[in-house]
Amino acid sequence: MSTKKPFFSSTYKPVGESWVWVTSMGLAIGLVMILFLLGMIVYNGLEVFWPKPVARVELREGSEAGIRGSTTFAGEIIKKQIKKVAAVGSDAPPGQEYQFYVGNKDAYGFTFKYIDADQIAEITYPQPLMVAERMEYGRAIFEPVELRQADGAVIAADHPDFRPTLDRLITEAGERRRVIRKIERDRIGDINRQLESIRLRKRSLEAKAAPSAADAHQLNEVFPSRVAELQQQFGVLAAEARELRELQEVAKLQVKTPDGSDRTYAIGSLIEVNRPNDLGAFEKVGIFFHRFWTFLSDEPREANTEGGIFPAIFGTFVMTLLMSMAVTPFGVLAAIYLREYAKQGPFVRAVRIAVNNLAGVPSIVFGVFGLGFFVYFLGGTIDQLFYSLSLPTPTFGTGGVLWASMTLALMTVPVVIVATEEALSAVSRGTREGSLACGASKWQTIQRIVLPASLPGILTGLILAMARGAGEVAPLMLVGVVKLAPTLPLDTIYPFFHLERKFMHLGFHIYDLGFQSPDSEAAKPMVFATTFLLILLVVCLNLGAILIRNHLRKKYKTATF
Amino acid sequence: MSTATLPRTDFSTTMRTQPAVTTAQPSTDGFDPAYIQIKDFSFSYGAAQVLHNLTLDIPERQVTAFIGPSGCGKSTLLRNLNRMNDLVDGVHHKGDILVAGHSIYDPLIEVIALRKRIGMVFQKSNPFPKSIYENVVYSLRVAGRNGKAELDEVVERSLKGAALWDEVKDRLHESAFGLSGGQMQRLCIARAIANRPEILLMDEPCSALDPIATSKVEELIHELKKEFTIVIVTHNMQQAARVSDRTAFFYLGKLIEYSETRRIFQNPSNPQTEAYVSGRFG
Numbered sequence: 088m089s090t091k092k093p094f095f096s097s098t099y100k101p102v103g104e105s106w107v108w109v110t111s112m113g114l115a116i117g118l119v120m121i122l123f124l125l126g127m128i129v130y131n132g133l134e135v136f137w138p139k140p141v142a143r144v145e146l147r148e149g150s151e152a153g154i155r156g157s158t159t160f161a162g163e164i165i166k167k168q169i170k171k172v173a174a175v176g177s178d179a180p181p182g183q184e185y186q187f188y189v190g191n192k193d194a195y196g197f198t199f200k201y202i203d204a205d206q207i208a209e210i211t212y213p214q215p216l217m218v219a220e221r222m223e224y225g226r227a228i229f230e231p232v233e234l235r236q237a238d239g240a241v242i243a244a245d246h247p248d249f250r251p252t253l254d255r256l257i258t259e260a261g262e263r264r265r266v267i268r269k270i271e272r273d274r275i276g277d278i279n280r281q282l283e284s285i286r287l288r289k290r291s292l293e294a295k296a297a298p299s300a301a302d303a304h305q306l307n308e309v310f311p312s313r314v315a316e317l318q319q320q321f322g323v324l325a326a327e328a329r330e331l332r333e334l335q336e337v338a339k340l341q342v343k344t345p346d347g348s349d350r351t352y353a354i355g356s357l358i359e360v361n362r363p364n365d366l367g368a369f370e371k372v373g374i375f376f377h378r379f380w381t382f383l384s385d386e387p388r389e390a391n392t393e394g395g396i397f398p399a400i401f402g403t404f405v406m407t408l409l410m411s412m413a414v415t416p417f418g419v420l421a422a423i424y425l426r427e428y429a430k431q432g433p434f435v436r437a438v439r440i441a442v443n444n445l446a447g448v449p450s451i452v453f454g455v456f457g458l459g460f461f462v463y464f465l466g467g468t469i470d471q472l473f474y475s476l477s478l479p480t481p482t483f484g485t486g487g488v489l490w491a492s493m494t495l496a497l498m499t500v501p502v503v504i505v506a507t508e509e510a511l512s513a514v515s516r517g518t519r520e521g522s523l524a525c526g527a528s529k530w531q532t533i534q535r536i537v538l539p540a541s542l543p544g545i546l547t548g549l550i551l552a553m554a555r556g557a558g559e560v561a562p563l564m565l566v567g568v569v570k571l572a573p574t575l576p577l578d579t580i581y582p583f584f585h586l587e588r589k590f591m592h593l594g595f596h597i598y599d600l601g602f603q604s605p606d607s608e609a610a611k612p613m614v615f616a617t618t619f620l621l622i623l624l625v626v627c628l629n630l631g632a633i634l635i636r637n638h639l640r641k642k643y644k645t646a647t648f
Numbered sequence: 649m650s651t652a653t654l655p656r657t658d659f660s661t662t663m664r665t666q667p668a669v670t671t672a673q674p675s676t677d678g679f680d681p682a683y684i685q686i687k688d689f690s691f692s693y694g695a696a697q698v699l700h701n702l703t704l705d706i707p708e709r710q711v712t713a714f715i716g717p718s719g720c721g722k723s724t725l726l727r728n729l730n731r732m733n734d735l736v737d738g739v740h741h742k743g744d745i746l747v748a749g750h751s752i753y754d755p756l757i758e759v760i761a762l763r764k765r766i767g768m769v770f771q772k773s774n775p776f777p778k779s780i781y782e783n784v785v786y787s788l789r790v791a792g793r794n795g796k797a798e799l800d801e802v803v804e805r806s807l808k809g810a811a812l813w814d815e816v817k818d819r820l821h822e823s824a825f826g827l828s829g830g831q832m833q834r835l836c837i838a839r840a841i842a843n844r845p846e847i848l849l850m851d852e853p854c855s856a857l858d859p860i861a862t863s864k865v866e867e868l869i870h871e872l873k874k875e876f877t878i879v880i881v882t883h884n885m886q887q888a889a890r891v892s893d894r895t896a897f898f899y900l901g902k903l904i905e906y907s908e909t910r911r912i913f914q915n916p917s918n919p920q921t922e923a924y925v926s927g928r929f930g
Binding site for chain 1: 760764777786
């Protein structure tokens with residue numbers, strides 16, 4: 088009797104596709120790394136703004152580890168770690184040590200201190216300890232003693248009026264600071280601009296071969312009297328500013344540093360004070376947002392390690408927008424020719440390969456090219472033609488936000504070309520033929536049918552270009568980024584856009600803070616916060632472009648036929 | 649049959665250079681029996697010749713169907729009538745095609761002007777990513793005609809002509825992609841007739857439509873032939889029999905038989921034609 092072979096047999100091994108998990112692992116590892124990086128940046132970047140408690144440290148009797156011979160000091164605990172080097176001549180394993188932010192750089196000469204854990208007798212968090220944000224020397228940590236007002240009245244630190252009066256005086260000092268700044272930067276700056284313009288006009292008249300009588304009158308009468316007038320105005324303003332500055336020094340805060348010495352701070356040198364050990368959760372949140380806002384909107388102080396980063400945010404934003412405005416038409420037009428008009432053949436293929444390879448050229452090469460072509464050649468020519476009077480001081484013949492944008496536009500144009508070409512080729516032949524059959528010319532077809540339908544793809548290219556351009560640092564160092572720009576590329580002074588100005592950039596700011604600042608340890612939190620903001624800015628710019636793209640996609644969604 | 653509504657083209661009256669007689673049929677209703685003349689026409693994509701010495705005349709204001717198995721060249725011939733094949737790289741042709749007695753390959757005729765007089769409906773409906781209204785008036789807009797009153801009138805007339813007006817008159821400014829497949833194809837017909845061409849080329853217009861949509865388009869063809877000279881390529885024998893006045897059967901790039909539709913389907917003179925229309929091959 089023959090047995091029929093069963094259709095299914097239990098002896099068959101199930102055929103699994105056993106290595107599929109490798110693909111998911113690839114994605115998972117990538118995701119974990121990106122999330123870790125982002126999480127680290129966000130945590131460290133935001134932690135900077137959270138008010139930390141200040142510890143008062145009692146060292147063991149007779150310890151030499153303290154500050155200026157005292158066994159008491161105070162500071163924020165930065166970290167606790169195992170010592171890297173064991174004590175000399177000892178076989179015992181290395182003990183633990185603390186790192187403190189002790190502040191008071193004006194008194195101590197340093198801001199961070201390492202203390203061995205075994206030297207510490209006691210750590211407490213007393214409420215009277217006060218932390219002050221200052222114009223110079225970073226933060227001060229102290230116990231307040233008394234407040235000496237301008238009229239000689241003295242308020243002791245334990246008096247109930249002490250804190251409100253101190254806060255009021257600090258607010259007033261802050262307002263005075265703004266007034267001084269307005270005088271010095273805006274009004275005196277305005278006088279300087281007028282003096283400069285007179286100097287230039289004078290030069291142009293002096294350069295004339297045959298000066299007329301009117302010219303001589305200008306040179307000998309009008310200009311000197313106008314200069315004298317301006318200098319007199321300058322004197323008045325300078326005196327006004329000096330007076331205000333003196334007022335800043337009148338009221339004083341008498342304090343005792345944790346190690347026991349007395350110090351006096353002018354109220355005008357303080358920006359903000361609080362008692363971190365005496366704050367409720369809501370107050371802490373309030374301070375957090377206040378500090379975050381200050382960081383966003385203020386200008387940097389103290390070689391960029393303190394204060395805000397507004398000029399850098401603004402500079403990055405303006406540069407990225409200018410770059411997008413330059414790269415989009417340029418890249419789209421090039422892609423239209425390459426895809427729609429050029430005869431496809433070996434030459435066009437070679438051009439396409441060259442464009443793709445351009446994306447792989449190191450960015451510093453573009454920086455060098457930008458310096459040579461845009462700054463020295465184009466900028467130099469513009470200066471010769473239009474700004475010859477101010478020479479040898481260059482106007483466009485030096486790095487500036489315009490040349491930086493152009494350099495980055497050149498660097499990112501391959502991305503836009505490739506994305507646009509792909510978007511153009513995705514518009515179906517049927518749609519194009521439909522348009523041609525209606526009697527449209529080729530250009531009309533491209534302009535009215537193909538380009539609108541490929542806009543979402545073009546925007547994708549622009550998003551990639553912006554992400555790459557906004558994060559670029561190396562080429563910018565050659566073509567216009569500076570450590571500290573006194574003015575913004577866009578302001579209320581005619582002609583409003585100052586494309587020749589140098590600017591600050593978040594990416595360069597990170598490099599400068601982290602690796603060029605005198606106290607890189609103190610700048611570390613700022614590096615994280617700046618990185619966080621750079622990522623936030625790129626995300627915001629991209630989100631904007633993505634929203635536009637989604638809107639267009641909905642508008643031009645292809646048929647589901 | 650009324651002729652009053654149709655403005656005649658310039659080139660049909662002014663540029664007649666050759667006598668329009670090859671295989672003359674009896675003239676009906678005063679219309680030109682050889683409105684489109686295809687003369688010894690050969691066509692190649694690169695080295696591959698797809699049309700071999702075709703000669704046929706297409707009468708004015710009648711429906712002429714091209715039938716034949718896939719790859720027989722009927723679509724290629726249709727696409728040559730408005731020079732749509734010029735867009736393909738490496739094509740060349742021999743012989744000539746005349747419309748109203750004038751060669752469409754005349755260097756004096758601009759291909760854009762030619763396509764304005766010859767509308768085309770494609771196999772796959774291809775509405776533009778625009779509103780229904782803008783789809784219909786596209787041919788006027790590219791011709792620089794933007795007057796609102798004129799455009800409104802054209803939209804209503806064309807959509808009524810394509811039997812779509814009642815279905816879309818309340819949503820003219822919505823996206824054309826919201827329409828059903830059959831509606832989209834009728835929209836493409838409306839778009840093709842908006843600029844009042846003389847000739848309407850239809851490349852398998854119903855191949856992607858369901859039977860109901862197909863019958864609507866066929867009714868439409870019956871209506872449209874009062875105004876337009878229609879050339880239709882179809883794979884559907886019944887459709888060719890239903891809508892066309894004359895039928896041409898192609899096989900491997902050659903014209904096998906060309907005659908009145910009734911004759912092709914009832915009494916073909918060529919055995920290959922008979923085999924094809926009766927479904928025994930193809």
